[in-house]
Amino acid sequence: xxNRRFIPDLSNFACPAPLRDYPHVILGHGGGGALTxxxxxxxxxxxxxxxxxxxxxxxxxxxxxxxxxxxxRLAISTDSYVVRPLFFPGxxxxxxxxxxxxxxxxxxxxxxxxxxxxxxxxxxxxxxxxAAVVDAMAMAAGAAGVRIVTxxxxxxxxxxxxxxxxxxxxxxxxxxxxxIGAAPxxxxxxxxxxxxxxxxxxxxxxxxxxxxxxxxxxxDTAPLHGLVAAMLETCPEIRMLRDPTRGGVATxxxxxxxxxxxxxxxxxxAVPVHAHVAxxxxxxxxxxxxxxxxxxxxxxxxxxxxxxxLAAMKAHEHGRQSVVLGRVVAEHPRMVVMRxxxxxxxxxxxxxxxxxxxxx
Numbered sequence: 001x002x003n004r005r006f007i008p009d010l011s012n013f014a015c016p017a018p019l020r021d022y023p024h025v026i027l028g029h030g031g032g033g034a035l036t037x038x039x040x041x042x043x044x045x046x047x048x049x050x051x052x053x054x055x056x057x058x059x060x061x062x063x064x065x066x067x068x069x070x071x072x073r074l075a076i077s078t079d080s081y082v083v084r085p086l087f088f089p090g091x092x093x094x095x096x097x098x099x100x101x102x103x104x105x106x107x108x109x110x111x112x113x114x115x116x117x118x119x120x121x122x123x124x125x126x127x128x129x130x131a132a133v134v135d136a137m138a139m140a141a142g143a144a145g146v147r148i149v150t151x152x153x154x155x156x157x158x159x160x161x162x163x164x165x166x167x168x169x170x171x172x173x174x175x176x177x178x179x180i181g182a183a184p185x186x187x188x189x190x191x192x193x194x195x196x197x198x199x200x201x202x203x204x205x206x207x208x209x210x211x212x213x214x215x216x217x218x219x220d221t222a223p224l225h226g227l228v229a230a231m232l233e234t235c236p237e238i239r240m241l242r243d244p245t246r247g248g249v250a251t252x253x254x255x256x257x258x259x260x261x262x263x264x265x266x267x268x269x270a271v272p273v274h275a276h277v278a279x280x281x282x283x284x285x286x287x288x289x290x291x292x293x294x295x296x297x298x299x300x301x302x303x304x305x306x307x308x309x310l311a312a313m314k315a316h317e318h319g320r321q322s323v324v325l326g327r328v329v330a331e332h333p334r335m336v337v338m339r340x341x342x343x344x345x346x347x348x349x350x351x352x353x354x355x356x357x358x359x360x
Contacts (some may be wrong), residue, residue, distance in 0.1 A: 053149050062113075091218075196273060198278075
């Protein structure tokens with residue numbers, strides 16, 4: 001026998017290069033090796049740096065003894081963001097990921113403290129665009145007063161993602177004495193909304209459909225925990241809070257009516273919608289009540305406190321256009337109806353599916 005020496009084919013091998021030499025994400029950035037560390041140190045750490053995250057451990061240990069003292073309770077929420085396009089008028093997937101999770105915590109009366117961030121990145125995604133998403137996320141976290149304390153990155157093959165998806169989990173603390181939902185919703189309670197509805201969903205659709213209006217439609221994405229704190233200071237007995245995201249105001253009100261076994265009536269003349277948003281909805285055959293929001297909340301409050309709460313909302317930057325939307329009634333339990341401008345009524349149903357896909 002003749003001994004043959006094996007010579008490997010190295011034509012398809014590549015040595016890792018510095019991050020600056022890769023304008024796009026490659027599979028190696030998700031491999032856990034040198035490229036992964038360069039991606040973390042070159043993109044994520046400069047934006048998110050804080051003493052807890054900078055340790056780069058497998059987990060982050062939080063000392064919440066002070067926040068939980070005296071009866072404070074822990075609140076946890078998680079969400080995933082797959083919006084398309086990644087950048088839209090008024091925001092991006094980065095600030096949406098922060099504000100959406102902050103608001104989920106706020107609807108329970110919690111003050112958000114910190115977030116986790118998981119990124120699923122598609123091979124070939126430009127690193128400059130990834131950095132822009134991360135920077136937007138960092139700015140939103142700073143504005144909301146929260147820290148990103150741990151995270152993860154994964155890279156999937158080209159064609160198996162859509163640029164970047166983000167998963168976040170949020171941790172907050174409900175202060176002692178705050179108990180949203182402790183008292184049951186009852187007939188006579190008032191429904192408040194913190195401003196114009198439908199902005200976010202129509203901002204997304206205007207970009208997708210290439211619609212142009214005299215006034216550009218911008219997303220309303222914003223953190224609402226400060227607004228909630230101002231409302232609770234005025235009325236600790238708030239019955240319920242919801243942020244009407246997917247499915248819009250109609251879905252949230254139907255969920256509330258179903259859980260509370262009550263009826264809800266909405267005044268058509270009171271529904272706050274920007275004229276250009278209403279026009280876009282009309283063109284696309286959409287009901288503004290079913291269009292998503294990312295910086296608005298619904299509140300069910302006792303009738304005797306409605307005036308005080310509304311005033312507190314109007315005094316806050318994220319509630320200046322707040323209005324009384326309707327009321328809770330004993331009739332037609334588990335249904336939402338609208339009192340029309342001509343004096344009639346119509347049922348406001350929960351949509352069967354999502355009218356606008358990929359809006360958050």
